[in-house]
Amino acid sequence: MSEPTDYEARLQAFVGRELVARRPGPDPVNVPMIRHWVEAMEDGNPIYLDDEAARATGRDGVVAPASMMQAWTMRGYAASVRPDTAPAGPSASDDLTGLLAEGGYTSVVATDSDFEFVRELVPGDHVSVEERVESISPEKKTGLGTGRFISTVKTYRDASGEVVATQRWRILRFRPAEKPAPKPARPRPAINPDNAFWFEAAREHRLVVQRCADCKSLRHPPGPACPQCGSFQWDTARSSGDGHVYTFTVNHHPRHPAFDYPLVVAVIELAEGTRLIANMTGVAPADVEVGMPVALDWLDDGDLSLPIFRPKES
Numbered sequence: 001m002s003e004p005t006d007y008e009a010r011l012q013a014f015v016g017r018e019l020v021a022r023r024p025g026p027d028p029v030n031v032p033m034i035r036h037w038v039e040a041m042e043d044g045n046p047i048y049l050d051d052e053a054a055r056a057t058g059r060d061g062v063v064a065p066a067s068m069m070q071a072w073t074m075r076g077y078a079a080s081v082r083p084d085t086a087p088a089g090p091s092a093s094d095d096l097t098g099l100l101a102e103g104g105y106t107s108v109v110a111t112d113s114d115f116e117f118v119r120e121l122v123p124g125d126h127v128s129v130e131e132r133v134e135s136i137s138p139e140k141k142t143g144l145g146t147g148r149f150i151s152t153v154k155t156y157r158d159a160s161g162e163v164v165a166t167q168r169w170r171i172l173r174f175r176p177a178e179k180p181a182p183k184p185a186r187p188r189p190a191i192n193p194d195n196a197f198w199f200e201a202a203r204e205h206r207l208v209v210q211r212c213a214d215c216k217s218l219r220h221p222p223g224p225a226c227p228q229c230g231s232f233q234w235d236t237a238r239s240s241g242d243g244h245v246y247t248f249t250v251n252h253h254p255r256h257p258a259f260d261y262p263l264v265v266a267v268i269e270l271a272e273g274t275r276l277i278a279n280m281t282g283v284a285p286a287d288v289e290v291g292m293p294v295a296l297d298w299l300d301d302g303d304l305s306l307p308i309f310r311p312k313e314s
């Protein structure tokens with residue numbers, strides 16, 4: 001690739017240049033094309049098809065919709081797909097496209113079109129168009145990628161060379177932004193018959209705590225038997241989700257691509273008395289404190305939902 005300054009100079013040399021030489025449209029302005037247009041656009045204004053209605057507005061007869069201006073100069077489908085119908089040799093437009101591709105600006109999006117109409121077209125007018133480069137912007141960062149705005153002016157003339165409309169046309173030629181690789185899923189928990197109920201409830205955004213059916217003591221993490229009385233009978237209690245930070249650590253390394261670092265790993269003591277390990281959200285790692293009151297939120301990662309805690313607003 002050329003040196004940037006040289007490249008810039010070659011690019012700016014296009015400003016003021018004619019990109020497309022004056023080229024007459026394939027057909028003069030005509031009623032059948034107007035009819036197809038207004039039907040497609042569902043434009044019921046009678047001045048486009050009804051002479052009498054047009055005369056009632058002070059016109060001499062029907063006029064073409066202003067928005068058809070470009071349509072009168074389009075070369076049609078065949079010219080866009082059959083090279084033998086295109087004009088011979090590379091055009092200035094091809095040269096500019098090539099130079100932009102050399103700079104890596106391979107993608108294109110139209111950003112705006114600004115028309116100025118001088119007079120209405122009437123059947124029999126034969127419109128031609130020419131296009132000139134108005135400006136090429138310095139490189140700019142956009143949401144789509146880094147690129148340059150190319151502004152051109154298309155001048156529409158009638159058969160006698162009088163200007164009937166001008167169109168400022170702006171496109172962005174850009175290098176497509178490199179999309180960051182999608183974040184991989186978090187490592188999955190080992191779900192077994194003893195803890196499945198807890199993850200199933202979490203999927204429904206319910207934080208539950210296992211409760212002994214006999215002595216009513218709560219326990220977490222889930223297990224088959226009550227550590228207090230040994231009973232295998234249990235049910236669950238729904239937690240309010242309120243609690244406080246019992247203790248925490250901030251993990252910097254090693255890093256797993258599914259997590260954001262620094263990663264707060266906290267032991268949350270729930271208001272019900274049991275503790276669980278969870279991440280925190282809505283707080284900078286440096287601002288987490290032991291004893292900090294927290295409230296429950298949810299983190300959804302595909303089919304896995306996990307409780308996550310944020311500082312409770314007092």
Ligand code: ZN
Nearest residue numbers: 212215226229
């Ligand atoms: Zn028990």
